[in-house]
């Protein structure tokens with residue numbers, strides 16, 4: 001039977017470490033502050049924003065909530081971001097994506113000051129990840145590295161296959177694995193012989209966005225399987241990109257959905273908020 005990689009437990013460890021750091025910073029005179037901006041009221045975004053605020057409360061990070069109406073113009077949003085960029089009492093700025101269609105998300109990302117970009121989406125931070133400089137790393141892939149390390153999974157020298165090449169998961173994931181000295185293959189919708197490619201993996205990261213697509217045919221015996229996907233099935237139950245029941249008997253370790261990668265994303269956001277204080281210094 002595969003070992004279950006417990007994202008709930010590991011994310012709680014990280015949040016508790018963050019809590020201690022936030023308290024120490026407070027004693028030293030800095031109240032770490034995150035500005036969270038939501039435009040419109042997309043229900044999924046509202047849930048994410050609520051969870052982020054809750055995590056801030058737990059850790060002792062002050063959160064400033066900006067709930068803007070759907071009709072907010074791009075200029076109004078960019079002006080708010082610029083104002084927050086200039087405030088020395090605001091350490092992190094997060095704009096919940098997606099933004100409404102009349103707003104250009106790329107412009108939003110480019111407007112956030114790189115040293116306050118706790119999501120790690122600004123091209124300066126992506127570039128820093130590429131070249132090994134200091135900067136913010138996108139929270140979900142950073143959380144996956146923590147899951148692997150804190151579960152005792154060796155990454156150095158291993159064959160890693162990442163299925164998915166999005167800017168927020170697949171690409172930064174591949175760069176982080178490379179930084180950990182893995183041999184990395186990035187697969188996507190044009191990859192030929194995907195099953196054979198995936199079967200090379202000692203560590204397989206599924207960030208494909210297709211419910212239960214990854215079954216035993218994609219898995220080498222004894223591989224470690226990380227499931228990034230989050231979907232609701234016909235019975236409204238959460239499931240991932242991996243067919244858990246089919247894959248679990250042949251892998252050595254696997255993340256469940258829910259309770260695997262999901263909780264790590266917010267934990268790493270909190271970690272980035274605390275990092276922002278030293279990056280700004």
Ligand code: NDP
Nearest residue numbers: 140164165166169188189207208209228229230261262265
């Ligand atoms: P995207 O839709 O942006 O990217 C999906 C990637 O998968 C693309 O690169 C695409 O290839 C590739 N792909 C799609 N279909 C196939 C296929 N049949 N074979 C091979 N590759 C394929 O998704 P995200 O990266 O944003 O997210 C991936 C999953 O992770 C989603 O389920 C999302 O909900 C979840 N997620 C979970 C988070 C968490 O906190 N747990 C955070 C972020 C995302 P191509 O580039 O060629 O189109």
